[in-house]
Amino acid sequence: MNKKIKIIADDKIPFLKGVLEPFASIQYLNYSQINNEVLKDADSLIVRTRTKCDRNLLDGTNVKFIATATIGFDHIDTKYCKEKNIKWINAPGCNSGSVLQYFASALLNIAHKKNILLKEKTIGIIGVGNVGSKIEKFARTIGMNVLLNDPPRERMESSQKFVLLDYLIQNSDIITFHVPLNKDGVDRTFHLADENFFKKFNSPKILINTSRGEVIKTEALKNAVKQKKISSLILDVWENEPQIDNELLNLTDIATPHIAGYSADGKANGTAVCVNQLNKFFNLGLNENWYPEEIPLPNNSIQIVVDCKDKSFQQIIYELVNHTYKIFGDDARLRNSIDTFEQQRANYPVRREFNFYKVKLLNGYKEIENIIKQLGFNLE
Numbered sequence: 611m612n613k614k615i616k617i618i619a620d621d622k623i624p625f626l627k628g629v630l631e632p633f634a635s636i637q638y639l640n641y642s643q644i645n646n647e648v649l650k651d652a653d654s655l656i657v658r659t660r661t662k663c664d665r666n667l668l669d670g671t672n673v674k675f676i677a678t679a680t681i682g683f684d685h686i687d688t689k690y691c692k693e694k695n696i697k698w699i700n701a702p703g704c705n706s707g708s709v710l711q712y713f714a715s716a717l718l719n720i721a722h723k724k725n726i727l728l729k730e731k732t733i734g735i736i737g738v739g740n741v742g743s744k745i746e747k748f749a750r751t752i753g754m755n756v757l758l759n760d761p762p763r764e765r766m767e768s769s770q771k772f773v774l775l776d777y778l779i780q781n782s783d784i785i786t787f788h789v790p791l792n793k794d795g796v797d798r799t800f801h802l803a804d805e806n807f808f809k810k811f812n813s814p815k816i817l818i819n820t821s822r823g824e825v826i827k828t829e830a831l832k833n834a835v836k837q838k839k840i841s842s843l844i845l846d847v848w849e850n851e852p853q854i855d856n857e858l859l860n861l862t863d864i865a866t867p868h869i870a871g872y873s874a875d876g877k878a879n880g881t882a883v884c885v886n887q888l889n890k891f892f893n894l895g896l897n898e899n900w901y902p903e904e905i906p907l908p909n910n911s912i913q914i915v916v917d918c919k920d921k922s923f924q925q926i927i928y929e930l931v932n933h934t935y936k937i938f939g940d941d942a943r944l945r946n947s948i949d950t951f952e953q954q955r956a957n958y959p960v961r962r963e964f965n966f967y968k969v970k971l972l973n974g975y976k977e978i979e980n981i982i983k984q985l986g987f988n989l990e
Contacts, residue, residue, distance in 0.1 A: 615653040615892050618644060622956050623656060623679050624877045625902040629885055633894040649673055654892070656884050659685050668696065675891050679880035681705060681740065681871070682822065684791040697891060701883035703740030705876030707963045707986070709820050710744040712870035713786065714985075715937040716818060716844045718928040720863060724842065728924055729753030734782030736775070736802075737789035737821065738763060745786060751984045752927060757782055762797055776810060784816040791822035801827040808834040814841035820870040823848040828855050835861040846870040852951035859948065866940040867954045873961045878902045906960045910934075913990070917972040926978055930969060930987065935961055 614635045619626060621638035630636050639648065641660040649655065649671040656677045657663065663676050664687040676686060676698040683700040691698050721728050732755040735742050742760070749756050757778045764772040779785070789799045803826040817840050819826055828849045834840050844864040848854040851868060859865050882901045889896040914933045918926055943954055964986035971979065971989070983989055 615894075616651060617654045617656060617888070618649060618652045619656040620644065620658050620661065620679075622658065623881055623884070624874075625881045625905075626656070626885070629900065630888070630894070630896070633889075633896055634892075646671065654888060656888070657685075661685060663687060663691070663698070665690050668694065675699075675888060677884035677888055679704070679877075679884050681880075682790060684793075684822065699883070699887045701880040704879035704883055705871030705873065706740040706744050707965070708873035708876035708961070709741045709788075709870045710748055711873065711931070711935050711961075711963055712820060712846065712866075712937065713745055713818065714748055714927075714931045715935045716864050717784070717816075718924070718931055719937060720816060720842045720844070721924065722928050731755070731783040732757060732781060733784040733786065734759065734778035736760075736778065736785065736787050737799075738772075739788065739790075741820075742788035745788060748985065751981055752924065779807065779810045780812050782815060783813075784818070786818040787821045787825050789821050789825060791824055799825050801825070801830075803827065803831065805830045805833070808837075808839055811839040814838055816840070816842040816844070818844040820846045823851055823868075828858055832858055832861060854948065854951065856948060859945065864937060864941050865944050866937070867944050867951045869940060869955060869958055872955070872958045873963050874905045874908075875963045875966070878905050905962075908960045908962045908966075912966065913968050913970060914987075915970045915972065918975065918978060919973040923978050923981060926971075927981065927985070930967075930982065930985075931964075934964060934967055 617630060617634050617636040619636055619638050620641050627638065641658065644661050646667055646669065649667065651672055653672055654675040655663065655673055656679065658678065659680050659682055662685050673696060676691065676696060678686060678700050680700060681702050681704060686698050688698065729752060733749045734757045735745055736759045738746060738758050738760040746756055746758065758772050759775050759778045760772055789802070791800060792798050793800045801824065808830055835843055842863045843861060845862050846866045847868050878901065885900050910933060914930055916926055916929050965988065968988045968990050969982055979989055
């Protein structure tokens with residue numbers, strides 16, 4: 611190429627700086643600075659969910675390619691992009707291992723705190739894509755009964771393994787959301803959990819949302835907690851982020867600032883997808899299948915030693931997961947400083963996923979060894 615393409619990139623996307631500079635002119639900006647004016651002569655845009663890629667942002671610009679380093683793409687006006695022949699890509703599944711780790715930590719901590727035996731419980735998973743499928747495998751691995759609801763997959767696969775939403779609501783002890791945000795259409799998920807949703811609860815349930823805040827109607831959720839329809843509430847996502855509802859925060863058992871997918875591994879995966887797709891689209895000349903050379907190390911030991919003597923397998927898994935990720939640290943930071951929601955995301959501590967760690971069991975046995983391997987840990 612004679613002339614270098616111009617790229618505008620969100621300055622909070624990790625592992626990106628220095629990678630594309632030999633092949634392109636690249637400018638890093640805070641998401642709040644990415645506007646129509648700065649995009650006038652840009653060829654490409656690399657963003658996160660905070661940048662709304664719509665007519666207001668893109669009209670009259672030279673942008674031909676948008677990459678979002680996220681699994682979600684509800685911030686991209688896909689109809690407008692199609693109309694203007696703008697190619698866009700997301701990074702499906704890039705942080706699914708990270709969300710699994712968050713989910714496992716949240717659930718095991720609530721179970722530990724409230725003395726709940728998880729293998730006696732039924733979990734309802736709403737949305738069974740990259741993340742929901744990992745949650746399903748985790749739940750089955752630790753012996754839980756599982757109900758699945760995913761209308762698009764059910765239509766496509768004609769499978770008997772899915773259940774109706776009403777059935778899931780009435781027959782689950784735990785409900786977890788892993789759906790994209792669809793504001794209209796047959797698979798609308800905007801305010802999927804509204805007053806009518808909570809009206810169907812026939813017993814108090816644990817509720818977990820790591821998908822999108824707008825999937826649950828805030829007022830309906832607050833009322834459900836106050837009416838004791840929800841025994842434990844775990845929220846990583848909120849309506850109107852980063853301005854979150856303080857009353858709702860105080861009603862949660864675990865509250866975090868949209869960081870479920872923020873492991874260093876998940877971030878590296880998302881950036882790699884963006885770089886490789888952009889390289890392919892513009893034929894930049896970067897080596898194929900680029901991946902960050904070094905992912906930072908966490909400040910805990912890579913080796914986890916657990917003595918299994920006189921411990922249930924749930925207790926053992928609880929100890930392993932807690933070593934990799936202490937969720938209450940994130941919870942405390944948000945509660946102590948609700949106004950620094952975005953800063954907490956931007957300066958998130960290094961967290962590594964299960965497959966980074968090596969497990970040494972003392973007084974171990976075959977069943978627990980198999981479970982640990984299935985969860986993705988490395989067994990010494």
